[in-house]
Each structure stands twice: as structure tokens, then as C-alpha cells.
Amino acid sequence: MAAATASPYRAMTYAYFVLATLTLLNLLNYIDRYIFSALVPYIKTDTGYTDAQLGLVGSAFTWVYTLCSPLFGYFGDRVHRGRLIAVGICLWSLATAGAGFARSLFQLLVARAAVGVGEANYATIAPSLLSDYFPKSRRGVIMSVFQATIPIGAAAGFVLGGYLGDPEAFGWRNALLIVGLPGLLAAAAMALIREPQRGAMDEPAEVAVALESIGWLEGYRRLLVNRGYLLTCAGYAAVTFALGALVFWAPEWMKADKGLSEKEANLALGVCAVVGGTLGSLIGGFLGDALNRRMRGAQGYFLVCAASGGIACVPMFIALVSASPRVYLACTFITLFLVYLGNGPVNTLVVNLVAPNLRTTATGFLVVSIHVFGDGISLALVGWISTYLRKLASAGQPPPALVSFIAELCRLSPTTQTLSIALLLMPAALVVAGLAYGLGGLTPEAGGRES
Template identity: 40%
Template sequence: MGWLALALLTGLNLFNFIDRYVLPGAQPLIQKQFHANDAQMGLLTNAFFFVYMLAAPLTGWLGDRLPRKPLIVAGAVLWSVATLLTGVVHSYTALLIRHAIVGVGEATFSVFAPALLADYFPESARNRVYSLFYLTIPVGGAIGYILGGVLGQHYGWRAPFYVSAAPGLLIALLLWWLVEEAPRGQADRYAATWERNTLRGLFRNKLFWSATLGLATWTFAVGGLSAFLPTFFVRFGGDSVARAGLLAGAITVVAGIGGTALGGWLGQLWLRRNAGGLYLISAWGSLLAIPAGMLVFFGPRGLLFPAALVAELLLFLGTGPLNASIVNSVAAPVRSTAIALNLLTIHLLGDAFSPALIGLVSDHSSLRIGMSMTLFALVLSGGLLFLGGRLMNLAARAAA
């Protein structure tokens, strides 16, 4: 049952991210129709994450008290219908409202799905499980970019939203019919200490907060990059909207799959020798991506594509390990609340405002300068995650 649940939840997560990244793929076309500047386009992403963040605390509270499966299905239906209805908006304001509504549905899924998966698999297996589950971020992002850019250019920007909405509804129904929810906490093996098992303890849980803040600064960088990468290719690579979408999609899917798979494998190997291995692989990924990012923003045009590929591959190394670290840092009674608090924090400090900030700086200087702010965020991410690795090693020695 655990592997069936993983397969269906992974499928839902795929269309979660396809729906999210269709907009950046078609962004130049939408921007032209609604005569919007870069700051307004960044505000669309801000509206999504603002509502996403507001919904997260409530969903976490519900997830620790109610069955997760019906809540997951309801969220998937909501975001799929909202995506479908994008095709009937005819003003920037309506598009802004629609994008905000999608945030409610995606917040429920993003909290409940990882918490439910933790009840099927023990801590030792979760790095592999979440590496598979979060492979959908690059794959869904790539497909979203491609659908948005290619279908948008040939059939109008509304077409990709129609195409991406229906599969999420179908998978949600299969989940409802086929999956039996696991008893809460059945797979946990770690001791349920005060820091791991209570809401008050969560706020003093150093392992949780080092991973969460490290992920927040990483999210600032990745959220800003994902919102403007196709537009950057159009402006500085000389590409058409369709080609920019294809390039961004190709980079994201190749680097994302490669980086997530490689990071999960290396993290598992490192974990055998070092209790903080999952934190450390994530830290090195953030720091090593900085030189490649500098080449993307300020290097010659000929290096734009390969440098972006290398930067994204390194950034995705920590996808599975870091999410497994967050889930493993807390026990089942507060796990949904912890994931909700993590989501609130990473988006509040990360991509809830980084696209709008990048757009604002771009409007007053250039998109190169705006996007280069992501490099400073990666420095902070690496430092916080190295701290988390040290704390994990200290905790392991104390428990030995």
C-alpha cells in the first residue's frame, strides 16, 4: 500500500508543479496581453504564495487531527478547477485572483502528502522516498514551462491551462478509491522527545529550524530563478518565447532529475558515515551553484545554457535529503503542523517576495542585477545547512 500511495501522490505532485509553472512558461505572452510590467508579473507569484502561506497553518492543524486522504483529494480538486478556469479570465486582476485561489489547493497537498508518506515508511527509507516524490518538481516545472511556451505561442496562452488541469482530477479520484490511509505514526522509529513531539518543543527544535531556514534561503533563490528564467532567455539569449520555454524546460527536467537522483544517492551514502550527511549534501549544493549562477547572469551568451544547467543540477542535490531531514526532525503528533510551519517560513522568507523583488530591481536597473540577488541567498543557505549538519552529529553522539 505504501508504494501505491507513493506512486499516486507523486503523480499528483507532478501536476501540482505543472500547473504552477505553466504561468512562467507563457509569461511573456500574458504580459503582452495585459500590458503588465515585470513587477506586476512577479506579483502574480507573490499572490499565490501569500494565500499559500495563510492556508498552511490551518491545514497543518487539520492534518494532525483529521484523516489526510480526503483533505488531499479536496485540495487537488480545488487547484485543478482553478487552473481550468484560468481560460476564462480577461483582466490582470482576475488572473491575480485565480492564481491566489490555486495557492489554497496546493497548500493542502504540500502539507498532507509528505506527512502521510511518513506513516508508510520509516526514517531510514525517507530520503529515498522523498527523492522520488520530489523528482516531480523539476519534471513538472519543465513540462509546465514547455506547455506554457509552446502551446501558448501556437494556440494562445489560455490553451496550456486547459491541458494541464484535467489529469490532477483523475489521479485524485484514483487516490480516493485505491489507497487506504496508514495509521498515524506507525513507521516512526526515533524517540518521541519533547522537541520532536510537542508544539511548544517544535519552536525550540534546532534541527528543524536549521533545515527550515536553510531551505527558506534556498527557496528565495530558486523561486526567483524559476519565475524569470524563460524571460531571461528571451532578453539575453535572443530566444523566442517558445524556444525559451523549451530551453528552460529542458534544463529544469535534465538538471532536476539528475540533481535530485544524484543528491538522494549521495545523501544516503554520506548518511552511512556521517549522521549529518543529509544536511551536508544540501549545503554543498547551494554553495557550489554560486559560480555557475554568476556565469548565467554575467557571463557570455554562449555559456548561458550550460551554466544554467550546472547551476540547477547543483541546486537540486538537496531536494530529497533536506525534505527528509525536516520530516525526520519531528514526530507524528505534530508532523503536519511542522510541515505547515516549514512551508509558511520558507515561502514567507523565500519565494513569496523574491519574484516581485527581482522584478522591481529589474524595472529600475536590469534583470541581470535583479536575478543576481539569488546568489547572496545561496551563501546564507549553505551556512545554515552546515550548521544543521553539525547539530545532527551532536544529537547522534548524545543518543549513542
């Protein structure tokens, strides 16, 4: 009897070890990703690059990350996932450190693009690996724990960037070297992770499907007729459009438009992200699992995601237009809490709405969707709008009539608060996200039926 009970106990203990390992790696992943945003003000001062140029560097990371995701999605459904992830960790860690040696805009762009390759590997494969260690009924919480490191990592990136990047401390180049190299130590542990049977924690019928070998085109055909999955991609793309631009530009926005120093801006954003984002991520997973036990199929997860995006547009708008530090900081906190509320549920939707042998492919396609239609556009767009308005102001020319109308309506200056005006696109994107998730909850797949 002892032997019979020991095996499940050891299996669950090992599953939590895998969760802890992947969660720690996700923390390093997001520190390396977001420290660059915190370093933007220092890089601008040191190099003279414009908002538009640095927005292009940010978009280079995003586009390469996006384009590589389907490739890793394909291999992630077919080869040992732990070893593949280990290769990605080595690449993104070396590339993060290497960006500190860049002596031109092109070199900086190439280094950040290489970070995108390594992180695409990890982000695409890790959720699939977790889904094969935990049952459907607990995946909301598990994915939320995993995703909770996003705001913590982002906050750590902002705080570390704000302090390490200061020329009186280490400078932005050394800051990238300091945060980049520790990931190499974690790669070895990841290479030793055991590969579970695909679909091991799903229903027997789904396990049989997991053993089925399907071609690349057939896999995408199945995804493209899955309406619940497609609307999940659409909703997440709209959220990423808003959140990606807000987080990337927030340090410069708080400095240039709100009057905070680099350290104050990074510290404020770090606190908002780590507390609001972490609480949102964890509560969202528990809430999604609880609602899903009372609703059909995946409808509980869709409901949490719809509320997350639909409600967050209000505090985000207030944060952009308010001149009061108490108001805009409180609303930034509330925005991040609400947006991250959907993080665990949306990743649970992706793995639960598709067959086990398509999960990394589905995650890869999701990554393409959210960045092609999300922050792959919004990062550069915000930088371009801000730079354009500042050039008009420098030349003594008035802004376009529509911009003048919006600025007057929101009580923003089109000459000194250009980032605030550009970021007004983001609350509208969150409304779109809420609608997409709401429609997703009405699909046959959300109700547990085949499309």
C-alpha cells in the same frame, strides 16, 4: 509461512502504490504551478501587463500558498490525509483552468491565489503520509523520488507553456484550461488511499509519541526549540529565495536579456530542469541515505544540503553574467542539478527531526518560512528592480551608483539586461543557504540527541 510473508509483501507493494500515486500528483502539481511562468511573455504581449504586475500575481500565489499551509498542517496531523489531499487537488485544478477566463489583472490574481490554496494542502500533507509508509533508513531515496517530479513538472510546464501558449497554437488562456482539468481525474484515486497509523514506520517510542494528543501552541513551541529543524527552515528559505525567482523569471530573462525566443527559452529551461533537476533530486536522495549510514543522526542529510546550496552559487553567477549561450545554458543546467541535489534530503530532515504527530505541522511551518523569507519576497523584488531600471532608462536617467558599479563589474547593461542585474541577488542567497545547513549539521538534533 506463506501467509506470514505475504502480508509484509502486500504492505510494501501498497506502499509503493501510494508513492507512485503521490509522485504522479506531484507532477501535475508542478505543471500547474510553473506553466504560468512560461506563459508570462504571452500574457504580457496580450494584456500589456508589466513585470511588476505579473510579479505581483506570482507573489499572490506564493503568499496564499504560504498562509494556508499552517492550517492544512494542523488538520493534516488530525484527519484522514488522503481525503483532505483530494479536496486540494480539485481546487488547484479548477483554479488553474479558471485563470484562463480572467479578464482583468485582479481576476488573474484571484485565480492564481486559489491555485495556491489547493497546492498548499497537497505540499503540506504528502510528505507526512509517505513517512508513515517507509522506514527512516529509506526516506532519503523515497523523498527524492517524490521530489524528482518538481523539475520534471517544472520542465513540462515550461515546454507546454511555450508551445500551447503560442497564439498560433492554442493561446495562453486555452493552455491553462488544457493543463488544469486532468487533475480532477486523480482526485478520486487519492480519496481512496488508506490512512496508515502515524509513526507506523518509526521506533516504538516514537509511535507512542505519535498517539499523544498535543495542542496547536504546544506543537509550535516544540518546533521553535528544535534548532536543527529551524536551521533547516532557514536554509530552505534561502534556496527558495534564489530558485523561485530564477525559475519564475528565467523565460523572460532568457528572452529579454539573452536574446532567445519564447519557444527557445522555454525549451532550454525545460531541458535544464528536467535533466539536471531530476538527476540532482535522485542522486541527492541516494547520497543522503548513504552518508547518513556513516554519520550520526541526520548529519549526512545536512552535509548534502550544505554542499548543494554552497556550491550552486558559482554556476548561477556565471549564468547571469555570461554572454555565451553555451556557457550560460551549461551553468543553468549545473545550477539546477546542484540546487535539486538537496531536495530529497531537506524533506527527509523535516520528517526525521520532529515527532510523528508533528510532521504535517512541521511541513506547514516550513512552507511558511520558505515563502515568507523566500520567493514571497524574491519574485516581486526582481520584477520591481527590473521595472525600475527600465523606467530610468526610458526617462534617460542614470541608474543608482551601486547598480552602475555592479553592472560594470559584471559587464551587464543597466538598460537592456535589467533582469540579469536583479537576479544577481540569488547567488548570494545560495551562500546563505549553505551556511545555514552547515550550522544545522552541528546541532544536537542533527547528531540524534535531544535539544
